Amino acid sequence: MSTYPHGLTADASFEITRPNVPTLDAILGHAFKALDHGFVRVIDYMGDDAAVVQMARVSYGEGTETPSDDERLIRYLMRHWHTSPFEGCEIKLHVKLPIFVARQWIRHRTANVNEYSGRYSVMSDKFYVPSGSVLAPQSKSNKQGREGGYSESDKDVLTRCLTDTMKEGHEAYRAMIEVDGYDLARELARTVLPLSTYTEFYWKIDLHNLLHFLRLRADSHAQYEIRAYADIIQALVEMWTPATYRAWVDYRRDAVTFSRMEMEALRKWIAATYPTDPEYGGSGPVDLLEGVSDRERKEFIARFAG
Structure with missing residues (x-):
């Protein structure tokens, strides 16, 4: 001790x-x-x-x-x-x-x-400032994404617009915290900064x-x-x-994962494709599982046995 x-x-x-x-x-x-x-x-x-x-x-x-x-x-x-x-x-x-x-x-x-x-x-x-390669319009099918692309001229216009707007925000911020007579509190001056x-x-x-x-x-x-x-x-x-x-x-x-309904569909397909194998194993799809352990093979079969 x-x-x-x-x-x-x-x-x-x-x-x-x-x-x-x-x-x-x-x-x-x-x-x-x-x-x-x-x-x-x-x-x-x-x-x-x-x-x-x-x-x-x-x-x-x-x-x-x-x-x-x-x-x-x-x-x-x-x-x-x-x-x-x-x-x-x-x-x-x-x-x-x-x-x-x-x-x-x-x-x-x-x-x-x-x-x-x-x-x-x-x-x-x-x-x-996003590079031209990642500039894209709003997606029509995904409200939170982008898709498609722009011409090179449109990319140039958008890049200038983004850059100029961001610079203006930063210049205003620096001016408010540095110019004598203002010395605005940093916690307020930061509100003009871009995201x-x-x-x-x-x-x-x-x-x-x-x-x-x-x-x-x-x-x-x-x-x-x-x-x-x-x-x-x-x-x-x-x-x-x-x-x-x-x-x-x-x-x-x-x-990937499957829903209950998808699992039911897969069970029916496997049962119809390999009707003589009640556990859906043997010479069936389990042989396609190369590189997995015997235990994983058994777990795979069990998923489709219902």
Whole structure:
């Protein structure tokens, strides 16, 4: 037994080393460029793939013993929606992004955020101007999206309009806080700034909720500007927890789900196509499942057995 400050005593025979991921350690603090003036950088992290397994082992007793066993367990957890083991890993990011992207981002309320304050500090003079390649008209079928394109001349007109309007807002802001005789409070002067103005925040989130963020924001239907950040974070997660990332790609990002009605239709189709096989297995569609474990094959068959 060892004695520590404040009268604490502890058994010092059990030592725990802090998990470290060399690939992530090598890029801590490096700013990965996003859009025209933004970036994402990793500030700190806690845990790795082994930490996910360790969290699950609370229920498994001795648990697994090899890296391959670890990955199989991670895939099982992901496949069956056991989310709490992934909550044991956390990452802290420093993000610079336009205000309108930050307002989309903050809708993910399962994180800890501290944002640059326009009340205490002078706001950035950087603002996001979309490149001509991402300018598009309002979608006719999607109220929150864009589709189609413009001629080069129209792109030039729109780019000038956007840039000039944003500059006017920034110039008015600087004038009101800097000109002698006005010295308007920053908390009021900032109201003239466009939503394209860049802000910054520290964002700390656990791995489970980060993967949910990526499933929505790295999707092809997400707005281009937030997707630019999500793509960077997706690459960082692959560096940080590669086994978890692979499982997430297979069972979440690139997977699909079916409604009850769709499942009924699939059962009828399979039963009609393979009438001599009551479990819809054998020489039927299960043989098309290359690269999956026997356990996953059985789970697949069970879904269609009703």
